[in-house]
Amino acid sequence: MLTDPIVALATPPGRSAVALIRLSGRGVFALAARCLAPFRAEPARTVFRARLRHPASGEAIDDALACCFPGPHSYTGEDLVEISTHGGLVVPGAAVAALVAGGARPAEAGEFTRRAVLNGKMDLLQAEATADLIDAGAPVQRRRALQQLERGLSGRLEALRGEILDLEALIAYEIDFPEEDAGPVAPDLVRGAWCVARERVAGLLATAPEGERLREGALCVIAGRPNAGKSSLFNALLGTERAIVTEIPGTTRDAIEAPAVIAGFPFRLVDTAGLRDSQDRVEKIGIEVSRRYLGAADLVVFCEEGVVRGASSDPVREEFLAHVRAPVVVVHTKVDLDQSDGPTVRPAVVSVSAVTGAGLEELKRRLAAEAFGRLLALGDVEPVVTRARHRAALERALAELDGFQAARSAGVDAAAAATHLRAAVTALDDLIGVVTPDEVLDRVFASFCVGK
Numbered sequence: 252m253l254t255d256p257i258v259a260l261a262t263p264p265g266r267s268a269v270a271l272i273r274l275s276g277r278g279v280f281a282l283a284a285r286c287l288a289p290f291r292a293e294p295a296r297t298v299f300r301a302r303l304r305h306p307a308s309g310e311a312i313d314d315a316l317a318c319c320f321p322g323p324h325s326y327t328g329e330d331l332v333e334i335s336t337h338g339g340l341v342v343p344g345a346a347v348a349a350l351v352a353g354g355a356r357p358a359e360a361g362e363f364t365r366r367a368v369l370n371g372k373m374d375l376l377q378a379e380a381t382a383d384l385i386d387a388g389a390p391v392q393r394r395r396a397l398q399q400l401e402r403g404l405s406g407r408l409e410a411l412r413g414e415i416l417d418l419e420a421l422i423a424y425e426i427d428f429p430e431e432d433a434g435p436v437a438p439d440l441v442r443g444a445w446c447v448a449r450e451r452v453a454g455l456l457a458t459a460p461e462g463e464r465l466r467e468g469a470l471c472v473i474a475g476r477p478n479a480g481k482s483s484l485f486n487a488l489l490g491t492e493r494a495i496v497t498e499i500p501g502t503t504r505d506a507i508e509a510p511a512v513i514a515g516f517p518f519r520l521v522d523t524a525g526l527r528d529s530q531d532r533v534e535k536i537g538i539e540v541s542r543r544y545l546g547a548a549d550l551v552v553f554c555e556e557g558v559v560r561g562a563s564s565d566p567v568r569e570e571f572l573a574h575v576r577a578p579v580v581v582v583h584t585k586v587d588l589d590q591s592d593g594p595t596v597r598p599a600v601v602s603v604s605a606v607t608g609a610g611l612e613e614l615k616r617r618l619a620a621e622a623f624g625r626l627l628a629l630g631d632v633e634p635v636v637t638r639a640r641h642r643a644a645l646e647r648a649l650a651e652l653d654g655f656q657a658a659r660s661a662g663v664d665a666a667a668a669a670t671h672l673r674a675a676v677t678a679l680d681d682l683i684g685v686v687t688p689d690e691v692l693d694r695v696f697a698s699f700c701v702g703k
């Protein structure tokens with residue numbers, strides 16, 4: 252068990268009013284007492300004010316607040332001390348150095364949460380949610396992470412696990428009484444229970460593509476002919492003048508990627524070089540880059556302007572649409588210049604003006620619906636899976652459930668068929684983190700910040 256005392260700054264370095272330092276592990280109260288005067292381990296979870304000194308030199312470092320959390324009622328499950336010092340570049344570093352001199356080891360990334368998992372304070376899904384909550388850049392990411400942290404996904408998986416165990420129990424009954432004609436358990440009962448479990452696994456698995464996209468941000472590539480108004484739209488969606496806009500066709504020669512929050516969802520917006528046959532070497536490379544981005548896109552915004560509009564067979568657009576696999580939202584740009592009266596556009600098309608802002612809100616809603624339609628339909632209550640690790644485990648569970656049904660149809664004996672159910676339960680256990688091998692933990696915590 253990892254119980255040696257560790258210390259880390261839990262807040263980011265830089266100018267701030269306060270900084271928070273965490274200490275966890277065996278003997279941290281005695282250790283903190285070497286640096287803090289007065290020191291009070293009791294009453295537990297009660298803040299006290301103390302002088303923080305370097306234990307060797309005795310030099311005063313700061314006037315701090317501290318609080319003791321005796322295990323197991325702490326974040327890590329171990330004895331834990333939180334110390335608030337003044338913020339800034341120097342004080343927190345000097346305070347951590349004093350605690351290291353007092354006997355603590357600087358923590359590795361994610362080590363506090365790792366201990367929390369190992370001590371049963373949270374499961375692996377909750378640990379991942381902790382990281383997601385910290386990394387959240389869009390409101391929907393925050394809500395989803397909080398839901399997972401509060402065991403939304405864990406609870407669902409445990410219920411599912413229970414259902415598969417019930418099914419296993421039915422089969423066990425059959426194993427015990429094999430000689431009876433149709434078996435003591437009605438085949439419909441088994442089939443019904445199997446169907447329910449399979450539906451649930453498949454339902455969760457179906458959330459994986461958008462769930463993973465929710466963590467990464469949907470890659471939304473803005474494409475179209477030169478001068479179609481792509482860079483202007485890119486800037487309007489970002490709300491800042493990020494890309495250069497001019498009336499000269501071929502201004503954008505490189506792809507520009509920027510994170511954006513659209514209708515509460517995370518996107519990675521990409522402005523690209525306009526698609527045309529160019530002899531310019533740099534522009535040609537830019538167009539090649541555009542095509543590569545288009546190949547990876549989750550969603551494409553295809554911009555068309557004025558004269559091109561209405562031309563039902565624009566060869567650039569047709570060639571383009573034929574090569575893109577991602578969903579395409581066709582946008583008519585510069586509607587403020589549109590002199591024609593009456594609606595001329597197809598309903599599938601959104602008309603916008605980067606100058607007046609007309610149509611932007613509608614476009615944003617469309618983008619969110621195209622990239623995250625399933626999540627929007629699910630609402631915030633239904634859990635979703637957000638990592639390749641989750642998807643792999645659910646795929647395994649699904650394959651085992653199907654293996655079970657196939658074995659039954661083939662008349663394989665009940666005991667052999669039941670091994671598939673056992674394997675499905677194991678896949679769910681791995682997902683929740685019931686017994687988690689070190690290498691899995693290493694991978695999960697690799698992306699954590701120090702102090703968490």
Ligand SMILES: Nc1nc2c(ncn2[C@@H]2O[C@H](COP(=O)(O)OP(=O)(O)O)[C@@H](O)[C@H]2O)c(=O)[nH]1
Nearest residue numbers: 478479480481482483496497498585604605606
């Ligand atoms: N009136 C008007 N002009 C626009 C609008 N969007 C872009 N433009 C102009 O169209 C030209 C090309 O725009 P730009 O965004 O650079 O197009 P890109 O080549 O597709 O990136 C520039 O002169 C812009 O000022 C718009 O919504 N309304």
Ligand SMILES: [Mg+2]
Nearest residue numbers: 481482502503
């Ligand atoms: Mg441009």
